[in-house]
Amino acid sequence: MPSLRAAEHHRVDAALSQPGGVALHAGVFRRNATRWRDEPLHRGLKVIMLDGDVHSRIEDRTAWRLQGPTLFLAWNTGQAQGADAFEAGVDQQYAMVSLPDTALWSELGLEPDFFKRLAPGQPSSEPIVWHGAAGRDARRIADQVRVCAFDGAARRLYLAAKGLELAAVALAQATRTAALSAEPTHAAARELDAAHEARRRLLADLRQPPGASELARDFGLHTRKLEQAFKRVFGLSMARCVQEARLVRGRDLILNGGMSVSEAAWHVGYAPAHFSVAFRRRFNASPSALR
Numbered sequence: 238m239p240s241l242r243a244a245e246h247h248r249v250d251a252a253l254s255q256p257g258g259v260a261l262h263a264g265v266f267r268r269n270a271t272r273w274r275d276e277p278l279h280r281g282l283k284v285i286m287l288d289g290d291v292h293s294r295i296e297d298r299t300a301w302r303l304q305g306p307t308l309f310l311a312w313n314t315g316q317a318q319g320a321d322a323f324e325a326g327v328d329q330q331y332a333m334v335s336l337p338d339t340a341l342w343s344e345l346g347l348e349p350d351f352f353k354r355l356a357p358g359q360p361s362s363e364p365i366v367w368h369g370a371a372g373r374d375a376r377r378i379a380d381q382v383r384v385c386a387f388d389g390a391a392r393r394l395y396l397a398a399k400g401l402e403l404a405a406v407a408l409a410q411a412t413r414t415a416a417l418s419a420e421p422t423h424a425a426a427r428e429l430d431a432a433h434e435a436r437r438r439l440l441a442d443l444r445q446p447p448g449a450s451e452l453a454r455d456f457g458l459h460t461r462k463l464e465q466a467f468k469r470v471f472g473l474s475m476a477r478c479v480q481e482a483r484l485v486r487g488r489d490l491i492l493n494g495g496m497s498v499s500e501a502a503w504h505v506g507y508a509p510a511h512f513s514v515a516f517r518r519r520f521n522a523s524p525s526a527l528r
Contacts, residue, residue, distance in 0.1 A: 261400035289329030313364035332379035334400035372472025428466035
């Protein structure tokens with residue numbers, strides 16, 4: 238039987254590299270095989286907004302998996318190796334910004350200890366790594382970078398500004414998550430666990446996900462408490478989380494699953510007309526244009 242795996246490709250939508258300053262790259266690629274690829278870690282701060290599916294690891298630490306719209310942050314000032322294994326046949330949309338460590342100290346006043354506070358459960362030595370579900374602001378910035386219509390100096394200035402904005406959004410979200418994790422009360426830990434379990438259950442059945450009140454009742458929490466904990470951890474409400482997952486999954490079913498717009502809408506719990514409207518609002522394109 239012939240292989241149905243998608244051919245490997247890479248499209249670059251934006252690229253900016255300033256010696257000693259901010260660098261930003263955005264685009265989409267797809268691997269035709271899932272295999273580990275090693276590369277040295279950037280010295281300084283790297284922030285990636287990824288809408289895809291990848292297994293990652295650093296040095297000899299336990300690997301983790303990033304799925305769906307995700308923010309990833311890494312801080313490193315030494316010699317370290319990382320490795321990624323991107324899932325075959327999955328479109329990996331990314332916006333990536335990197336800043337050298339010297340610029341963060343001299344120009345922005347960020348001390349190394351700041352990053353250690355973002356990951357209190359990790360080893361004290363670098364690299365420092367944080368990741369979490371991307372909120373609305375991070376997704377908006379990534380979309381704006383990919384469709385930037387400026388040229389020349391205006392384009393370079395715009396991309397540099399958006400790169401710094403994406404880094405700021407990631408740091409803000411990581412700081413909020415770290416503060417929540419550091420709360421000593423049993424109630425905070427319980428709400429944190431409930432938020433993660435709620436997300437798992439919401440994404441497990443996109444056609445008929447459980448409601449917020451049902452989830453809160455199952456966890457023994459007030460609905461408002463669960464909603465607040467979920468937004469602190471993931472940067473968006475439960476309803477927005479489901480909507481984003483539905484649209485991303487629907488797009489994948491049309492692009493890679495061979496489904497019609499109506500079929501994809503049904504599979505993710507939308508009426509076709511409502512799916513088309515929400516899809517156009519999210520991706521600035523009609524789903525029928527993907528066929």
